[in-house]
Amino acid sequence: MKTPPPALRTVVAVLATAALTACGASGDEQAGEQAGGSVTLSFLTGSDQSTVDTSKALADAFMKANPNIKIEIENQPGGSEGDNIIKTRLSTGEMSDVFWYNSGSLLQALNPAQTMVDLTGDPVLANVQPDYLPVVSQDGKAFGVPATTLAGGGILYNRKVYERLGLQVPKTWDEFMANNEKIKAANITPVVSTFKDTWTSQLFVLSDFYNVRAATPNFAADYTAGKAKFATTPAAIGGFQHLADVHAKGYMNKGFGSAVLDQGLKMLIEGTGAHYPMLTTLLPAQLENYPQTATDVGFFGLPGTDAAKHGATVWEPAALYIAKTTEHLDAAKKFLAFVASPAGTDAVTAAVRPSGPYRVKGSKLPEDALQVAKDLQVYIDQSATSPALEFLSPIKGPSLEQITVAVGSGLTPPAEGAAQYDKDVEKQAKQLGLAGW
Amino acid sequence: MTKQAGPRTGPGPARTRRRSRPLTRNRSPYPYWLYLPAGAVFLLIFLVPTGLAFYFSLTRWTLFDSTFVGLENFRDFLAEQNLRVGFQNTLVYAVLTSGLKVVLGLGLGVLLTGRLRLRGFLRAVVFFPVLVSTVAVGITFSALLRPDTGLVNRALAVVGISGPDWLGDATTALLSVGLVDVWAGVGLATVIYIAGILSIPQDYYQAVAVDGGTAWHRFRHVTLPLSWPATYSVIILSLIGGLRSFEFVWTMTRGGPGFSSDVIASIIYKQYQAGFFGLSTAGNVLLFLIVTALVLPLNHFLGRRQVT
Numbered sequence: 001m002k003t004p005p006p007a008l009r010t011v012v013a014v015l016a017t018a019a020l021t022a023c024g025a026s027g028d029e030q031a032g033e034q035a036g037g038s039v040t041l042s043f044l045t046g047s048d049q050s051t052v053d054t055s056k057a058l059a060d061a062f063m064k065a066n067p068n069i070k071i072e073i074e075n076q077p078g079g080s081e082g083d084n085i086i087k088t089r090l091s092t093g094e095m096s097d098v099f100w101y102n103s104g105s106l107l108q109a110l111n112p113a114q115t116m117v118d119l120t121g122d123p124v125l126a127n128v129q130p131d132y133l134p135v136v137s138q139d140g141k142a143f144g145v146p147a148t149t150l151a152g153g154g155i156l157y158n159r160k161v162y163e164r165l166g167l168q169v170p171k172t173w174d175e176f177m178a179n180n181e182k183i184k185a186a187n188i189t190p191v192v193s194t195f196k197d198t199w200t201s202q203l204f205v206l207s208d209f210y211n212v213r214a215a216t217p218n219f220a221a222d223y224t225a226g227k228a229k230f231a232t233t234p235a236a237i238g239g240f241q242h243l244a245d246v247h248a249k250g251y252m253n254k255g256f257g258s259a260v261l262d263q264g265l266k267m268l269i270e271g272t273g274a275h276y277p278m279l280t281t282l283l284p285a286q287l288e289n290y291p292q293t294a295t296d297v298g299f300f301g302l303p304g305t306d307a308a309k310h311g312a313t314v315w316e317p318a319a320l321y322i323a324k325t326t327e328h329l330d331a332a333k334k335f336l337a338f339v340a341s342p343a344g345t346d347a348v349t350a351a352v353r354p355s356g357p358y359r360v361k362g363s364k365l366p367e368d369a370l371q372v373a374k375d376l377q378v379y380i381d382q383s384a385t386s387p388a389l390e391f392l393s394p395i396k397g398p399s400l401e402q403i404t405v406a407v408g409s410g411l412t413p414p415a416e417g418a419a420q421y422d423k424d425v426e427k428q429a430k431q432l433g434l435a436g437w
Numbered sequence: 438m439t440k441q442a443g444p445r446t447g448p449g450p451a452r453t454r455r456r457s458r459p460l461t462r463n464r465s466p467y468p469y470w471l472y473l474p475a476g477a478v479f480l481l482i483f484l485v486p487t488g489l490a491f492y493f494s495l496t497r498w499t500l501f502d503s504t505f506v507g508l509e510n511f512r513d514f515l516a517e518q519n520l521r522v523g524f525q526n527t528l529v530y531a532v533l534t535s536g537l538k539v540v541l542g543l544g545l546g547v548l549l550t551g552r553l554r555l556r557g558f559l560r561a562v563v564f565f566p567v568l569v570s571t572v573a574v575g576i577t578f579s580a581l582l583r584p585d586t587g588l589v590n591r592a593l594a595v596v597g598i599s600g601p602d603w604l605g606d607a608t609t610a611l612l613s614v615g616l617v618d619v620w621a622g623v624g625l626a627t628v629i630y631i632a633g634i635l636s637i638p639q640d641y642y643q644a645v646a647v648d649g650g651t652a653w654h655r656f657r658h659v660t661l662p663l664s665w666p667a668t669y670s671v672i673i674l675s676l677i678g679g680l681r682s683f684e685f686v687w688t689m690t691r692g693g694p695g696f697s698s699d700v701i702a703s704i705i706y707k708q709y710q711a712g713f714f715g716l717s718t719a720g721n722v723l724l725f726l727i728v729t730a731l732v733l734p735l736n737h738f739l740g741r742r743q744v745t
Contacts, residue, residue, distance in 0.1 A: 080710035087712065091500040109712050111501040195694055196605065255584035257605020257694045398711030406695025411607050420518055427513060431497060431713050433504070 039331045040070045042096035044089075046082065047075040049285035051318075053352045054148050055100060061347030062338045069331050079199070080398075083109075090115040095323035097332045100147055103135040103319045104391040107143070108432070116143045117322040117329065124337045132359040135316045135391045144319030145340035146359035148348070151281040151315040152376040153207035153388060154301040159371070161188055161274045162298075169300050171307035173242065176275075180251045183274045190251040192273035193408060194264035198401040201408050203277035204246075204302065205239030205400065210313040210386045211304030212236050220392035226429065226436040231418040238304070240414035240421075243407045257409060269293050277302070279315060280355040280372040287353060294353065299372040301379060311384030312376065316391050317359055394432060397424030494722045498715035510719035517704060519696040527700040530615050531679025537619045538626040538675045539668060545623065546630025546667075547660060560631070564624040571621060575688025578617045579604060582689075607697035610690050614698060618685050622678065626671045633667025634660055669739045673732065680728050701727075 045055040052075065059071040074096060076085050083106065089095045090110060101107065110116070119125055120141045125133070128145055136144035155176075162169070165186055170176040180190035194200045212219055215235035222228035230236040246252060253259060253273060265282060267273035269290045286293045301312030320339055322332045338344045345363040348354070355370050357363075357377060365373055379385050390396045400421055407417035429437040494510055496503040514520070549560050566574065581588045582603040590600035603613040641659045650658070683702035686692060692699035692707070701724050708717035 083712065084710065087500050109499070111499065114501060198691060198693060255602050255605060257602050257607075258579075258583055259605075398707065398713075402693060402696055405693055406697075409607065409694050411695045411697065423518055427517075427713070427716075428711070430509075430513065431711075431716065433497065 038068045038070060039328050040072060041098060041328055041331050041335060042074060043071050043335075044074045044076055044086075044096040044099040046078050046100055048078055050148075050281060050352055051078075051100065053285075054348050057347050057351030058147070058339055058344060061344070062335055065338070065343075066334065069334070071335065086110065090323065093325045095325055097326040097328055098320055098322055098335060100318060100320055101144075103132075103144065103146075103316050104388075105394045105396045106390075107136065107319075108138060108394040112138050112143045112321070113141065115324055117324055117326070117332075119143055119145075119322075119333075119336070122333065124333050124340065126337075126340075127342070127361045128340050129359045129361055132316060135387070136319045136321075144321045145336045146317040147320045147339060148317045149281070149354045149356040149358050149373070150317055150376070150380075151279045151356050152299050152301070152372065152379070153203060153279045153313050153315050154277070154299060155207075155303075156268055156276045156278050156280065156283070156372065157298050157300065158268055158271045158274050158296060159298045160296050161186075161271050169298075170303045171310040172305060173303045175307075176303045177245065177249070180246075180249065180275070184251060188271070189253040189267060189273040190275060191246045191253075192259075192264045192267050192276040193246075193252045193256040194259040194261050195256055195405045195409065196258045197261045198405050200261055200264065200278065201243075201404040202401050203279070204242045204408070205404055206388055206390070207277065207302045207313040208239035208242065208304070209389045210301055210311045210384075211238060211309075212389075213386045214304065214306075214309045214311065220389060223389070223425075224393040224395060224434070226426075226434075229418075229422045230425075231415060231422050237414060237418045239302075240404070240407050240417045242302075243404055243417075244410070244414040247408055247410045252408075266290075269297060271296070280370070280376060281315070283355050283370055283372060284352045294368070294370050297370075297372060299375040301384070311382075311386065312379040313388050314356075314376070314380075314385045315388055395425055395429050395434070397421055397428050399424040490718050491722060493715055494719040496715045498718070499712065500714060503715065506715070510716045511723065514708075514716055514720045514723060519699055520701075520704065522696055523699045523701050523704045526611055526698060527680060527682070527702075530611060530618075530682055530700055531676050533612075533615045534618045534622070534679045534682070535672055535675035537615075538623050539671050541619065541623045542626025542630050542671055543661075543664070543668070545627040546634055546664070547656065549627065550631055550634045560627075563627050566621045567624040569621070571684040572688050574617065574621045575685050579689045582613060604690050605694060607694050610694060611698040614685050614689050617689065618679075618682065621685075622675060626675065629670050629674075630664060630667045633664040633670075637663045672739065673736060676735070677728060677732055680731065681724065 043055065043059060045051055055073055059073055063069065063071055076082050086095075086099065086101060087110065095115070101110070118141045120137075124145060125142060132146055133142045136142055136146075157169075161167075161183065165182055167179050167182065168175070170179055183190040212233070212235045216222075216228070216233055219228050219233065219236065228236075230240075253267065261282070264273070264276055264278070265286055268276040268278075269286060269292065280299055283293050283297060299312075301310060303310065320336055322329070322336065326332050340360050342360065342362045345358045345360050349366055353368065353370055354365060354373050356373050357365055357380060365377060403412070403417050403420050403424070406412040407414055412420070426437060493503065495505060495507060497506050497510070517523075545563055549556060549563065553559065582590075584590060584600070584602040584605065587603075589603065593600040601609050603609050637659060641663065642655055645655050645659055648654075681702055682700055683706065686698060686700050686703050687706065690698045692703040701720070705717050705720035705724065708720060
């Protein structure tokens, strides 16, 4: 019963193994197409609608102005999946020439000094507002240019509902809850919550930071140094308390535990929900299906305790960075300089109606900007804004979204949630190897 | 001519002859160097990464660089706040799913080895979910289990029951995920049972029939004890599967709401997502040790019963 000579089978097996291992070596032959003096830049960007539209508008306008440079767009998933793709590609040297990524604390984890091209003092940054630079810097070196607009984080509200019920924009939490009571009485969901997309649950805590900072101005620095904690700072517990209050009063939509972002936005825009704690950047993508988004949805900062100190928390725009491994540095810099120029922001405005002001010198909000952008501009004109904590500190605990879901679903009391978050933050700080933890 | 009826009714002796054959060659006929290619592949894509994992679990690793921190990651992982909930959930999940798979698998196995019309078709139907990607099953069921628009609650509404928010409610989330796991995995258990039941020699059933036993006796005294090897395989497979369960939990609840359906694997994955690569590797090393510690004694215990 012996099958062919055993030696033959071994040879086959060895060959198969060799073929398998050889596959790994033959992937690095893509840099050879620079014929005719034209350059192709690869550009890795996100996959949500407004990021895709913005990236495409920038690339198209740039290629029109520079016919000898071609830009190829690649898309990648968002959230932590996307983070890991970026990290892996950077650490293995497989990154595209230019890529889109968050500014603020998330940037710090990419080790920019090792992986990205330092743009400090480069003419590329000439048109970037100086206030923006800290959020794309590490150790005083700047690495990116703003790719989109500033976003407000707070309460998006349906203005039609407010009009119909004769409500005023609240300046304190008590006024907000009083409005909620009236909205509930009118059979409209007062506070839309979409906990299946866990990250959306964090807004009550994150956008409360303006109020935290108003009460304890040094919070960000002390928190980074490990001296200030959420659980022991009364103002910082506020956000967790808000989540619990809203749940306890039954102000949330039915099935909030398995609702997702798109359902939430739909409820808000159609007026079946009155308030949605969210970022303004998510609205432009809704315009196509719901043109009324531009006028019916307004924005106000998360109300705090003192009406005189009312303000809003803002999210700095994501940035474009150049990978250190690029072989087309000049073209990449040219592209970034275009992105951070009025011509670049005009190109974006033509494709995506802005939901907030730009961070580029000389760029103006157009007349037909979304209502939320106009509402946000009012806060900026009054200097009543603060960047979110994640732009002032490198530490943001990874489990915040689960903790806020638990607090917002009534599973964890707010004080315990704040204490859990402190522990989560401690873990992050230790993993970052920060001093004082 | 009458003698020809003999071989036709006697598959029994033929089977025993076949079974005795392996005993005559318990020494491998192949030279050891034949194992080399397979060994090299095993070494390269299994042993080396495993060894590296043990090393990286002792470091703070950002993918860009790693610093040796000793056992700190293990301490941090064990101090993880929701680890207790995660362990509890993992155990509940593993025991629940493997228990249900044994009971349902055995039941379906008995049913589908009986004389049934459409038997082949029904076997295919039961096995079908196994062929579907677990992620696809998870995504499909999260749509089916939606509170207002999902098919399950719509069907319940027809009979006048208002169903809960299966995956969005902390009290039902883990249970719902477990039941979906059972739905998707019971086909494999059934197939194992079908094989186990079919390998029971007919002689035993005939003996019960001679003694005037009922269907219950056949099941209780023949099928159940003699399909023990199948039960053993199903328990081991589904328990290990349950302990490392991840896809269903991740696609349907992501461990939520809050932390209420977190299992060990989803906790580890979240560390990885957060960029704590050393920490999550430490979690994996722990999971490896725990699964080994649970399954080795179980394997030994169940294996001994198999011999007796």
